[in-house]
Amino acid sequence: MDNLTPEQRRKNMKNIRSKDTSIENLLRKALWHRGYRYRKNYNKLPGKPDIxxxxxxxxxxxxxEFFHGKDWEILKPRLEKSHNSDYWINKISRNKERDEEVNKKLLFLGWTVIRFWGKDIKKNLDHCIQVIEETIFDIKIGDGEKE
Structure with missing residues (x-):
């Protein structure tokens, strides 16, 4: 895939964050400016949602995209040809399974789950906000009908 030395790869991997990533911060900032208040990495819910x-x-x-297996049917064959392929295929497959398990648990608890790819947040932030606002609107309408 690439020609990094083991030391360069180790340095890259060390710098990958699990929370407070640039994409999370971008989306949070946009939500905050629109007046939405939220919890970060909410550990009272399965999967600790980013927001x-x-x-x-x-x-x-x-x-x-990489760690959650976007376009898996394209990524997996590329990984099969790479260094340490078994590790990465197993890791990403398990991440995908875990994402599905978390979605199901949250839905069972009555939560709506929205997942965005990092590049979509970076390139189409306004659209991501629109998706969230439409979801909020649908929930408000649904609550109004119950009353």
Whole structure:
């Protein structure tokens, strides 16, 4: 895939964050400026959503393309040809399974789950906000009908 030395690769991997990533911060900042208040890495819920809009029971995840297996049918064959392929295929497969398990648990608890790919947040932030706002609107309408 690439020609990094083991030391360069180790340095790259050390700098990958699990929380407070640039994509999370971008989305959070946009939500905050629109007046939405949220919890970060909300550990009272399965999967510790990156952003939890508790008022509306919306759990938002900001997924990196590589670690969450975007376009898996394309990525997997590329990984099969790479160094340490078994490790990466198993890791990403398990991440994908875990994402599905978390989605199911949250849905069972009555939460709405929204997942965005990192590049979508970076390139189409306004669209991501629109998706969230439309979800909030749908929830408000749904609550109004119950009353």
């Amino acid at each position: 939890a809009l508790t008022k509306y029971k919306i759990a938002i995840f900001c997924d990196g």
